[in-house]
Amino acid sequence: MAPKEKPADTASTHVAEALAEAIHEHRIAPGTKLNEDEVGEVYGVSRTVVRAALQQLAHMRLVELKRNRGAFVAKPTVKEAREVFEARAMLEPTMTRYAAERMTIEDIAILQAHIDAEHAALRAGETGRALQLSGQFHIEVARIANQVTIAEFISQLVARSSLIIALYWQRRAALCESHAHHALIKALAAKDGPLAEELMKNHLLDLLTSLDLREQTSAPQSLSEALKQ
Amino acid sequence: MAPKEKPADTASTHVAEALAEAIHEHRIAPGTKLNEDEVGEVYGVSRTVVRAALQQLAHMRLVELKRNRGAFVAKPTVKEAREVFEARAMLEPTMTRYAAERMTIEDIAILQAHIDAEHAALRAGETGRALQLSGQFHIEVARIANQVTIAEFISQLVARSSLIIALYWQRRAALCESHAHHALIKALAAKDGPLAEELMKNHLLDLLTSLDLREQTSAPQSLSEALKQ
DNA sequence: GTGGACGTGATTGTATACGATTCTGGATCA
DNA sequence: TGATCCAGAATCGTATACAATCACGTCCAC
Numbered sequence: 001m002a003p004k005e006k007p008a009d010t011a012s013t014h015v016a017e018a019l020a021e022a023i024h025e026h027r028i029a030p031g032t033k034l035n036e037d038e039v040g041e042v043y044g045v046s047r048t049v050v051r052a053a054l055q056q057l058a059h060m061r062l063v064e065l066k067r068n069r070g071a072f073v074a075k076p077t078v079k080e081a082r083e084v085f086e087a088r089a090m091l092e093p094t095m096t097r098y099a100a101e102r103m104t105i106e107d108i109a110i111l112q113a114h115i116d117a118e119h120a121a122l123r124a125g126e127t128g129r130a131l132q133l134s135g136q137f138h139i140e141v142a143r144i145a146n147q148v149t150i151a152e153f154i155s156q157l158v159a160r161s162s163l164i165i166a167l168y169w170q171r172r173a174a175l176c177e178s179h180a181h182h183a184l185i186k187a188l189a190a191k192d193g194p195l196a197e198e199l200m201k202n203h204l205l206d207l208l209t210s211l212d213l214r215e216q217t218s219a220p221q222s223l224s225e226a227l228k229q
Numbered sequence: 230m231a232p233k234e235k236p237a238d239t240a241s242t243h244v245a246e247a248l249a250e251a252i253h254e255h256r257i258a259p260g261t262k263l264n265e266d267e268v269g270e271v272y273g274v275s276r277t278v279v280r281a282a283l284q285q286l287a288h289m290r291l292v293e294l295k296r297n298r299g300a301f302v303a304k305p306t307v308k309e310a311r312e313v314f315e316a317r318a319m320l321e322p323t324m325t326r327y328a329a330e331r332m333t334i335e336d337i338a339i340l341q342a343h344i345d346a347e348h349a350a351l352r353a354g355e356t357g358r359a360l361q362l363s364g365q366f367h368i369e370v371a372r373i374a375n376q377v378t379i380a381e382f383i384s385q386l387v388a389r390s391s392l393i394i395a396l397y398w399q400r401r402a403a404l405c406e407s408h409a410h411h412a413l414i415k416a417l418a419a420k421d422g423p424l425a426e427e428l429m430k431n432h433l434l435d436l437l438t439s440l441d442l443r444e445q446t447s448a449p450q451s452l453s454e455a456l457k458q
Numbered sequence: 459g460t461g462g463a464c465g466t467g468a469t470t471g472t473a474t475a476c477g478a479t480t481c482t483g484g485a486t487c488a
Numbered sequence: 489t490g491a492t493c494c495a496g497a498a499t500c501g502t503a504t505a506c507a508a509t510c511a512c513g514t515c516c517a518c
Contacts, residue, residue: 009294009296009500009501009502010296011501011502012501035469036469036470037468037469045502045503046502046503046504047470047503047504048277048501048502048503048504049501049502049503051281051470051471052280052281052284055281055284055285056284056288059285059288065238067238067239067470067471067509068469068470068471068508068509068510069469069470069509069510069511070469070470080377080378083376083377083378083379084378086376086378086379087376087378087379087382090319090320090323090379091319091320094319147312147315147316148309148312149309149312149313149315149316149386150312150315150316150319153316153382157378238470238471238472240471240472241471264498264499265499265500266498266499274472274473275472275473275474276473276474276500277471277472277473277474278471278472278473280500280501296479296500296501297478297479297480297499297500297501298479298480298481298499298500299499299500459518460517460518461516461517461518462515462516462517462518463514463515463516463517464513464514464515464516465512465513465514465515466511466512466513466514467510467511467512467513468509468510468511468512469508469509469510469511470507470508470509470510471506471507471508471509472505472506472507472508473504473505473506473507474503474504474505474506475502475503475504475505476501476502476503476504477500477501477502477503478499478500478501478502479498479499479500479501480497480498480499480500481496481497481498481499482495482496482497482498483494483495483496483497484493484494484495484496485492485493485494485495486491486492486493486494487490487491487492487493488489488490488491488492
């Protein structure tokens with residue numbers, strides 16, 4: 001049924017996906033060191049495949065590789081955070097319009113299932129999982145737009161957004177997201193491209209303004225890190 | 230001066246850059262198999278670092294990794310080609326406007342140097358090198374816009390464009406590019422954002438229309454590949 | 459008590475080795 | 489003659505081994 005087809009090696013990709021999900025669900029904090037031996041032992045693979053997995057994640061900017069130092073879960077700076085949301089603002093609204101024009105019954109069901117799962121996760125108190133599903137919603141929209149190239153970019157941006165939210169989120173219930181997604185799904189189902197585009201634009205703006213992106217935030221970090229900037 | 234700083238491992242990145250440049254300059258044709266042992270022998274490194282390099286290139290979609298089959302220089306399909314240029318159209322004009330607003334004397338000099346080098350390469354008959362420099366021009370503009378996240382996306386798109394050009398280019402002198410870049414540099418130097426944006430938009434459209442993107446083009450490929458689609 | 463030098467342990471970078479999978483070429487048989 | 493099938497070779501995926509680098513704690517001089 002789904003024994004994988006074209007994708008690269010299964011072992012390293014599997015580890016990479018597992019780590020990515022853990023990061024996405026905020027089970028691993030930004031800045032955490034990812035020891036190769038440890039990760040390898042957790043997933044029962046050798047350092048060779050762990051290194052490949054970490055490289056994949058580094059390409060998505062989910063982890064940062066420091067030579068002879070190891071891999072660390074990325075800690076996006078304020079500038080990076082702004083850039084990520086600027087990029088999303090440049091891509092996602094248009095993708096949403098495209099998606100509205102191509103929407104099928106199955107697509108609507110898929111998106112609805114995402115929202116339902118997100119609600120269920122929220123009720124179960126699994127905020128991390130809810131966040132992960134919330135991001136999946138955006139990726140799914142890009143996929144429906146049938147633009148895999150841009151969908152991949154958005155996929156990376158969504159993943160990085162998760163890190164940004166972990167670092168710069170300032171209170172406010174995560175519920176608002178669901179409402180925005182609910183409105184979006186209605187516009188998409190109605191094939192109202194312009195409305196969907198506008199809703200996505202506002203949704204991203206809401207997300208951005210819900211962050212505290214003043215310089216020097218939350219964690220004071222280590223002195224050495226603060227100085228070397 | 231330039232002993233590398235943050236970047237990851239030097240060995241694999243070095244190999245990856247060398248291969249990328251060769252691909253960019255059309256010294257390696259799309260579809261070419263990249264044998265790990267061969268590549269390793271060429272650069273005097275082991276398969277370990279070659280594999281890492283190939284993975285990097287795979288992330289940029291410059292090579293395609295097929296499990297148990299090896300790495301091949303990517304052969305973008307017509308759909309992928311359209312997607313790449315659509316993505317560029319969504320990102321680069323805006324980046325060009327930003328660049329115009331932030332332009333400094335040094336930036337102008339850098340861009341002019343790129344154009345000069347491109348002309349020199351063209352006169353020397355090194356069309357591959359000229360193409361590589363032509364792409365660098367676009368990447369440099371994104372860098373000047375001070376948006377590294379989007380600049381990285383554009384960097385990947387430019388690299389893929391090189392493959393697309395190798396596959397779908399339909400005659401016409403490469404000179405036209407230089408003219409477009411020359412007009413662009415003037416608008417950028419004048420800090421005329423809207424004009425620069427418009428020029429970039431048209432430049433990308435010109436590029437796109439200079440391709441022959443009808444289905445089933447140029448190379449008939451192997452029978453098996455044609456059938457399994 | 460403070461500051462620096464040095465050695466040890468830990469961790470990463472690279473190479474090599476081995477098992478698994480795929481491709482190639484020729485022999486066999488209808 | 490043509491297709492099928494089966495070895496052998498080639499190539500990839502993963503594990504392990506060794507070398508290089510870095511972090512950290514101890515010791516010593518001042």
